[in-house]
Amino acid sequence: MIELRLHGRGGQGTVVATKILAEALSVEGKFVQAFPEYGVERRGAPVRAFLRVSDDVVYERSKIYEPDHITILDPTLIGLVELTDGLKRGGWIIVNTTRKPEKLGFDSKFKVATVPAKEIALKYHLGSESSPIVNTAILGGVIKILKLCSLKSLTDAIRQEVPVKKEENIKAAEESYRKTKG
Numbered sequence: 001m002i003e004l005r006l007h008g009r010g011g012q013g014t015v016v017a018t019k020i021l022a023e024a025l026s027v028e029g030k031f032v033q034a035f036p037e038y039g040v041e042r043r044g045a046p047v048r049a050f051l052r053v054s055d056d057v058v059y060e061r062s063k064i065y066e067p068d069h070i071t072i073l074d075p076t077l078i079g080l081v082e083l084t085d086g087l088k089r090g091g092w093i094i095v096n097t098t099r100k101p102e103k104l105g106f107d108s109k110f111k112v113a114t115v116p117a118k119e120i121a122l123k124y125h126l127g128s129e130s131s132p133i134v135n136t137a138i139l140g141g142v143i144k145i146l147k148l149c150s151l152k153s154l155t156d157a158i159r160q161e162v163p164v165k166k167e168e169n170i171k172a173a174e175e176s177y178r179k180t181k182g
Contacts, residue, residue, distance in 0.1 A: 013135025113182025
């Protein structure tokens with residue numbers, strides 16, 4: 001089983017990202033479980049979402065305390081929230097940023113990948129200039145680094161799960177898949 005924890009802010013699409021990824025994995029025959037944890041439930045507040053994926057039925061129903069990997073949709077959370085708590089040694093930290101992985105200051109026991117998700121989301125007019133919705137853009141990077149599913153399964157899931165701007169969201173995921181560094 002692989003356990004993934006996503007960190008973002010309300011309004012960025014963190015919860016929808018887990019639903020999209022769960023759909024893409026399910027189509028490929030994996031057993032998945034995706035669920036959010038909300039704090040004060042307002043736009044801009046820190047949000048966590050969890051995803052479990054396995055070749056077998058997933059029975060565990062708790063939050064993920066020791067994730068294999070984490071994804072950070074909002075880099076302003078770095079240093080503000082304990083993002084790496086419980087992260088397993090050698091786990092990936094996938095961050096929405098244009099900065100180089102080695103410049104982010106994470107412990108060397110983790111691997112770091114960067115995805116220019118904000119810039120890509122803005123390019124495709126996903127959200128607004130002040131509040132880009134980076135969920136589909138970050139997912140292209142997540143599947144490239146973690147090799148969880150095919151790009152086709154992801155784009156099919158985006159087409160099914162995203163209510164508006166389907167083609168723009170698909171293009172964002174495809175571009176981030178190409179531009180992710182790790």
